[in-house]
Amino acid sequence: VGNGASELINAVVSRYVNRLAVPVPTFEEFVNRAKILGREVCSFKPSQRFDLDIDEFIDHVKRTESDSALLIRPNNPTGSYLSKSDLVHFLDRMRSLNLILVDESFLDFVDAEPEPSVLDLIGDYPNLLVLKSLSKNCGIPGIRLGYAATGNAERLAELRQDVPIWSVNSLAQFFLEQMGDYKQEYEESCRQVRTATRNLVRGLESVPYLHPYPTQGNFVLCWISYGFTGRELAERLFEDSRILVNDCGAKEGLEDNFIRIACRTEEDNGRLVEALMRLSKFTEAGKTEPIEAR
Numbered sequence: 001v002g003n004g005a006s007e008l009i010n011a012v013v014s015r016y017v018n019r020l021a022v023p024v025p026t027f028e029e030f031v032n033r034a035k036i037l038g039r040e041v042c043s044f045k046p047s048q049r050f051d052l053d054i055d056e057f058i059d060h061v062k063r064t065e066s067d068s069a070l071l072i073r074p075n076n077p078t079g080s081y082l083s084k085s086d087l088v089h090f091l092d093r094m095r096s097l098n099l100i101l102v103d104e105s106f107l108d109f110v111d112a113e114p115e116p117s118v119l120d121l122i123g124d125y126p127n128l129l130v131l132k133s134l135s136k137n138c139g140i141p142g143i144r145l146g147y148a149a150t151g152n153a154e155r156l157a158e159l160r161q162d163v164p165i166w167s168v169n170s171l172a173q174f175f176l177e178q179m180g181d182y183k184q185e186y187e188e189s190c191r192q193v194r195t196a197t198r199n200l201v202r203g204l205e206s207v208p209y210l211h212p213y214p215t216q217g218n219f220v221l222c223w224i225s226y227g228f229t230g231r232e233l234a235e236r237l238f239e240d241s242r243i244l245v246n247d248c249g250a251k252e253g254l255e256d257n258f259i260r261i262a263c264r265t266e267e268d269n270g271r272l273v274e275a276l277m278r279l280s281k282f283t284e285a286g287k288t289e290p291i292e293a294r
Contacts, residue, residue, distance in 0.1 A: 001176070003167040005105065005133035005146035009033050011162040012129060012148065016099040016155075021066035023052050024253035027076040027103065031252075042066050045253055050078040050213060050221075054086040058093050068099035073116065074106050077248055077260040079215025081112050088118075091125050098127060105133040105146075106217040108190050109197070122151035129155070136218075137190070138179075143172045193218050197263040203273035204261070209283045210276065221248065224257035227283025233259060236282065241275040 002008040006029055013020070013033050019040040022031060034041050042064040046052050052075075061069055071090070074081045087102070094100060102118055110116045122128050130149045135141040145168070150156055168176075179186075197218055204212040204222060211223040224233055230249035237243045248258040263269060 001145070001147045001168055002163050003146075003169075003172075004135065004144040005029075005103075005131055006033075007163060007167060008131060008146055008148045008159070010037075011159055012099070012101060012131070013037055013039060015158060015162060016129075017068045018098075019064065019066045019068065021057070021061045021064060021069040023057060023071070023075070025050075025075075025077060025248070025251045026070065026253070027072055028251065030070050030101075030103075043252060050075070050080040052080065052082055052086075054082065054090050058090060061094060061097070066097070068097055068101065069094065070101045070103070072103040072105075074110060074216035076103075076106060076217065077219065077246070077251065077254075077258075078221050079213060079217040079219060081110060081116075081216040084113060084116055084118065088121070091118075091121070091128060095125070095127065100125070100128050101131060102128065103131050105131070105136045106219075107132070108137045109194055109218045110216045111194050112216055119149055122149055124151070126150075126152045126155075138175075138186075140175065143175055144169070145172045145175065193263060196266050196269060199266060200261070200263050200269045200273075203269060204276070207273065207276045208280055218263045220261045220263070222259050222261060224259065228257065228279075230257045230259050233257075233279070236279055237275060240279065241271070243272055243275055245272075 009029055010033055014037055017034055017039050019042060020034050021042045021044060024043045024045055031041050044057055044060040047056060071082060071087065091100060104117055107116055118128065119130055122130060128150065132147055134145040148159060197215065201212050201215065201220055204210055204220060209225055209227045211225055213221045224230060230247040234245050234247040237245055246260040248254045248260050261272065
């Protein structure tokens with residue numbers, strides 16, 4: 001257990017990664033941390049847009065002679081999902097890697113299959129390490145909680161040495177102690193989030209200048225087909241409705257105009273869709289005016 005996933009990412013990358021193979025786009029903390037630590041990053045852009053062909057990625061890992069690989073399920077920011085069977089195929093083929101890092105931070109929102117986690121497999125693959133941030137699924141970013149799980153006892157001891165002994169504060173510890181008492185409420189909350197996200201996607205599909213992608217997370221990646229850049233749309237939304245969305249246009253693998261929208265309550269999601277529809281008038285020819293950053 002660590003002070004958020006970022007602390008654990010630093011410890012894992014620092015000790016076990018020299019050349020990291022990563023499908024892009026991805027959660028950039030892994031890539032940024034690797035580069036800061038002087039490690040090499042070998043990015044892989046899937047041929048099928050955001051759906052990862054696992055055999056193509058295996059070939060990429062071998063071709064680049066990477067010693068470690070990262071897989072995020074579901075992927076952030078795309079919401080695409082790598083099935084458990086595909087991941088097991090990768091684990092079987094990549095036993096020679098020093099590290100296979102699997103991030104399951106958004107996995108509790110997945111409904112693609114009943115038992116998506118690979119935590120039950122850590123005893124079968126010594127090079128597998130599962131990482132999870134609790135701030136995403138539990139909505140507690142300020143408490144700072146995350147964990148790393150491995151069946152490799154030696155690695156577990158090494159990570160404990162690398163993480164500060166007092167890394168988890170008393171409030172975070174209390175939260176962990178209480179989590180088990182609210183399992184039913186938590187599962188119901190995740191179910192409601194999944195329903196709200198599906199409804200949000202349907203609402204976004206009605207916005208003429210947006211193309212929302214299917215998602216297994218509690219967020220939706222949208223391509224802006226015309227009228228705005230990602231930056232312009234994010235700024236107009238804030239100016240018009242005080243709604244914040246994530247401009248993803250600068251992420252590797254998202255060279256076009258993309259935004260990522262987090263699912264909130266049904267009411268909040270409805271407000272967002274209404275605000276996006278109001279901005280449709282600015283996508284007409286000659287009416288799109290860039291906004292200066294504030």
